[in-house]
Amino acid sequence: MADTLNHPDAADATDGPPPAPKTNYALDCGWGRLIFGQTFTDPETLISVLQKELPERRDIAFYIKDPHVLLANAPQEVFLDPSHSFRLDLTTYRPSDRPLSGFFVRRLTSKGDADAINRIFAMRGMVPVPLEFFWAQRDARAICYFVAEDEVTGEVLGTVTGVDHARAFGDPEKGSSLWCLAVDPQARQPGVGEALVRRLAEYSAERGAAYLDLSVMHDNEQAIALYEKLGFERVPLFTVKRKNPINETLFTGPEIDEALNPYAKIIVDEARRRGILVEVTDATGGFFRLSYGGQTVKCRESLSEFTTAVAMSICDDKAVTRRMVEAAGVRVPEQMPADAGEEAIAAFLGKHGRLVVKPARGEQGRGVFVGLESLEDVQAAIEAARKFADTVLLEECVEGQDLRLVVINYRLVAAAIRRPACVVGDGRRTIRQLIEAQSRRRSAATGGESTIPLDVETEKVVAAAGHGLDTVLEEGTELEVRKTANLHTGGTIHDVTDGVHPALVEAAVKVARAIEIPVVGVDFMVKSPRGPDYAFIEANERPGLANHEPQPTAERFIDLLFPLSMPSAMRQAAQELAPAGKTAQR
Numbered sequence: 001m002a003d004t005l006n007h008p009d010a011a012d013a014t015d016g017p018p019p020a021p022k023t024n025y026a027l028d029c030g031w032g033r034l035i036f037g038q039t040f041t042d043p044e045t046l047i048s049v050l051q052k053e054l055p056e057r058r059d060i061a062f063y064i065k066d067p068h069v070l071l072a073n074a075p076q077e078v079f080l081d082p083s084h085s086f087r088l089d090l091t092t093y094r095p096s097d098r099p100l101s102g103f104f105v106r107r108l109t110s111k112g113d114a115d116a117i118n119r120i121f122a123m124r125g126m127v128p129v130p131l132e133f134f135w136a137q138r139d140a141r142a143i144c145y146f147v148a149e150d151e152v153t154g155e156v157l158g159t160v161t162g163v164d165h166a167r168a169f170g171d172p173e174k175g176s177s178l179w180c181l182a183v184d185p186q187a188r189q190p191g192v193g194e195a196l197v198r199r200l201a202e203y204s205a206e207r208g209a210a211y212l213d214l215s216v217m218h219d220n221e222q223a224i225a226l227y228e229k230l231g232f233e234r235v236p237l238f239t240v241k242r243k244n245p246i247n248e249t250l251f252t253g254p255e256i257d258e259a260l261n262p263y264a265k266i267i268v269d270e271a272r273r274r275g276i277l278v279e280v281t282d283a284t285g286g287f288f289r290l291s292y293g294g295q296t297v298k299c300r301e302s303l304s305e306f307t308t309a310v311a312m313s314i315c316d317d318k319a320v321t322r323r324m325v326e327a328a329g330v331r332v333p334e335q336m337p338a339d340a341g342e343e344a345i346a347a348f349l350g351k352h353g354r355l356v357v358k359p360a361r362g363e364q365g366r367g368v369f370v371g372l373e374s375l376e377d378v379q380a381a382i383e384a385a386r387k388f389a390d391t392v393l394l395e396e397c398v399e400g401q402d403l404r405l406v407v408i409n410y411r412l413v414a415a416a417i418r419r420p421a422c423v424v425g426d427g428r429r430t431i432r433q434l435i436e437a438q439s440r441r442r443s444a445a446t447g448g449e450s451t452i453p454l455d456v457e458t459e460k461v462v463a464a465a466g467h468g469l470d471t472v473l474e475e476g477t478e479l480e481v482r483k484t485a486n487l488h489t490g491g492t493i494h495d496v497t498d499g500v501h502p503a504l505v506e507a508a509v510k511v512a513r514a515i516e517i518p519v520v521g522v523d524f525m526v527k528s529p530r531g532p533d534y535a536f537i538e539a540n541e542r543p544g545l546a547n548h549e550p551q552p553t554a555e556r557f558i559d560l561l562f563p564l565s566m567p568s569a570m571r572q573a574a575q576e577l578a579p580a581g582k583t584a585q586r
Contacts, residue, residue, distance in 0.1 A: 018166040024049065025169040027142060029161065029179065030129030031121075032057040037064040037240075039169055047074045053242050058127050061240040062177070062215060070240055079251040081215070081239035084224070086232035088212040090176075090205040093231060096198055101426045102189040102476060103157055105199040108134065108145035116156035117147065117182075122550035124182045127246060142168035146199050148183075148192045152476065158183035160196040164207060176209035181223070185445030186492045188424050188438060194226055201230075215239050222444070245273065259283035262449060262546040263301040270554040274565045292562045302519050302557055303542040311517040315541040318360050318393060321515070325536055328514035330507055332536045333525075338382045338392035345394065346375055354397035357381035359389030369457065370483035371397055384456075398525040398535040402485040404493070405500070405508040405522045406543050408556045412508060414548035415500040417529060420482045421452045421490030425473025431462055432469040435481055442490050449544075452490030458482060493547050496529040503532035511539055518560060519543070 025039040026049055033053070040046040046061060047070065053059040060081075064070055067080050108114065114134040121128050137143055141164065148158040161180040165171035178200055183192045201212050214232070216223050241247050260268060264286035268278050277291040286301045298305050303312075314320050319335070326332045336348055338357070349355055355378055358368040367388035369381035378394070385392045406414040421442075423434035432454065439452040452458065454469070458481050462469055465479055473479060485491040508522040521543025524534040545553035559566050 019170040021170040021172055026059075027163065027168055028133075029143065029163075030133035030137075031127035031180070032059040034163060034177075034179070035059060035061040036165070036169060037061055037070075043070045043073050046070060047078065050074075050078060050240070050242050053244065056127070056246075058244070058246050059242060060215070062213075062237070064238040064240050065236075067238040067240055076243070078240050078242055079247070081241050082218050082250060083215045083239050084218050085235050085237040085239070086214050086216065086224075086227050087235045088201055088227075088230065088232045090201060090209055090211055093201055093205065095202055096194075100191070100195055102152070102424055103148050103150050103192060103195070105146055105148050105195050108147055108159075113145075113147050113156060117145070117159045119550075120156070120159060120182045120184050121180070123185060126180065126182060144200075144203070146196055146203075148196055150189070152478075156184070157187040157189060158192040158196055160200050162200045162204060162212075164204065164209065166208070174208060174210045176204040176207075176212050178212055178214040181214075186442075186494075188422070188441075190437065190441075193223075194230065197226070197230060213237070248273075260288075261286050261301070262446060263542075263544045264288060264299075266546040266549075266554045267299065267302065267557055270558050274558060274562075276558070276562060276565060290558075290561060293564055295562065297561050299561075301542055302545050302553075304519070304557075304561060306518045306560065307541055308516070311515050312541050314515050315517070315520070315539050316361050318358065318538055319391070321539050322536070324514045325511045325539070328510050330510050330514070330536050331534060333396045333398050335393055335395045338385075338394055340394075342375075342379075345378060348394060349373075349375060349378060352396040356395040356397050357385050358393055358395065359385045360391035360393050361389040368484050368486075398537075400525040400527050400535075401529070402537075403496070403500075403504070403524045403526045403529055403534070404543070404547075405504065405524065406520075406545070406548060406551075406553055407508050407512045407522060408519050408553070409560045410509055410512055410518070411556075412497075412500070412505045413553050413556045414495070414551035415497045415504070415529065416493045416495050416548055418485035418487065418491050418493050420480050420485045421492070422478055422480045423473070425475055425477040425479070427472065427475035429472065430470045431467055431473055431479065431481070434473060435469075439490060442492075446487070450487050450490055452481060487544065487547055495548065495551065497548075497551055500529045501532050504529065504534055507534060507536070511536065515539060517541060519557060 023039050023041060024045055026033040026035045035046065035049055037046060050059055050061060071078060071080060111131065114131050118128040144162045146160050147156045149155070150157055159180065159182055160178060163177045163179065165175040165177065178197065181193060181196060204212050214227065216227065241250070243251055260280065260283050268288055271278050271290050279289040281287045281289055288299055290297050290299060314324055322332050322335060334352070336344065353373065355372045356368070356370050357372060357378060367385040369385065372378045372381055382392050402418040404416050404418055405412055421438070423431065423438050425434065435452050435454060435458070442450040442452065459469060461481055461483055467479070482489050482491065487493060504524060504526065511522045512520050521540035523537040523540070525537055526534045545557060
């Protein structure tokens with residue numbers, strides 16, 4: 001299999017006339033088939049095609065003009081998708097004259113692009129495409145893929161798929177359609193989605209298409225606003241899908257626990273997929289009760305009754321946590337209490353050069369100050385940290401990357417590098433405006449869980465870089481605006497599970513066993529996740545499992561609580577791998 005896809009754009013205009021109109025046409029898109037309803041002669045045939053949907057795939061029957069007639073043929077098997085159809089008239093469409101900022105749009109060309117598309121699909125809860133499918137389509141006339149690439153890092157920021165109806169099935173209307181528009185929720189650059197839509201529209205127009213259609217969920221207000229801004233208009237066309245596990249949330253009705261945050265919802269959704277009874281007891285606080293096979297477990301997000309009060313009290317006091325894991329042979333930074341006196345603090349600062357000040361109790365990065373180099377800054381940070389806890393700790397500042405490892409049932413499930421919030425200048429907006437815009441995007445991507453505070457700490461970090469909040473940052477300049485990488489203060493998370501060094505995994509499991517906690521987020525500072533060097537920072541008894549998709553964090557959490565809900569083959573394999581006496585029990 002070649003590593004590069006060949007898409008000879010120059011050949012598109014001279015690849016011969018479109019095929020004669022086809023009947024009963026379905027196009028394989030990798031994640032499922034696009035079934036073009038206007039090509040079918042009768043509803044019975046269309047239903048028979050839908051019934052051939054493959055496992056783990058999502059077929060979409062589009063252009064259904066009489067959905068009530070179609071549904072009457074198989075009411076138990078298919079449903080009317082709650083989506084709207086939109087159309088862009090390409091004969092009147094006008095391109096934007098505004099240049100792209102920090103990225104560019106191009107055709108998919110490599111295996112790396114295909115991997116990146118699937119990564120974004122997974123983050124957005126979309127069905128992935130087999131990698132070999134991209135190669136099978138490298139010379140396709142009917143289907144094309146575009147990606148947006150960060151012009152500095154080379155990372156793929158978003159993707160869109162286009163279908164040419166004339167080349168696919170000889171469409172006499174010369175239509176085209178847009179599918180799978182997806183943008184990385186951590187992309188910092190604005191306008192990625194709009195740029196992808198515009199590029200596909202212009203490409204379709206160049207190939208002679210008369211219009212560009214799409215289907216979008218009725219409640220996706222952000223996407224609908226974008227499409228209407230670009231000139232798309234609603235059309236009376238409908239979409240029908242099969243009742244399968246992937247589509248379950250679309251035909252079972254609205255959820256009764258809409259107030260659940262993403263960290264509780266990911267667990268509740270996995271429980272429901274397995275037929276586990278879910279009772280939400282306090283949606284705002286993330287509390288729920290799970291019942292299966294005569295057993296009931298109360299949870300608050302990833303904190304369950306399986307975590308003892310003793311384990312919680314250890315995690316709650318950072319000084320105690322440090323002593324416990326150090327006794328287990330885990331490398332910890334040197335630490336001292338903030339009430340040791342000014343002389344001792346000065347000596348400690350002189351020894352290490354840079355310090356971290358943090359409250360002995362607390363979470364989500366509140367009251368944590370990193371990289372302090374002067375006695376005055378340390379003393380000011382101590383006073384600020386005392387607002388969050390009576391006891392404040394000083395710690396040597398270990399240089400490196402912030403690594404979170406999620407350990408469930410004493411096995412590593414996910415590992416990710418956490419990076420502090422940063423913004424990228426566009427030469428027009430102030431740093432304050434960039435922070436506000438980035439904060440809105442992070443909030444939208446995390447259900448309101450991640451925002452960048454415009455507080456004293458942010459102002460200090462910006463000032464340390466030689467700027468003020470009202471400075472206009474030059475185009476392309478990247479600026480960190482927080483020192484800590486906590487997600488609740490706008491940090492981003494980047495999965496490294498497949499490449500994390502075994503020594504780091506072993507150390508994380510040691511931490512979990514020292515605390516005797518079945519679910520824990522272990523934070524290390526590391527030179528590289530691929531190397532063995534680390535320093536323990538803290539342990540979180542309620543790690544956010546939703547931050548680590550597509551790793552199966554929620555699945556392993558439910559496995560822990562209800563082993564009998566696992567398929568028998570998986571349950572047997574888990575029992576064979578589990579060290580004697582180490583599986584969590586109640």
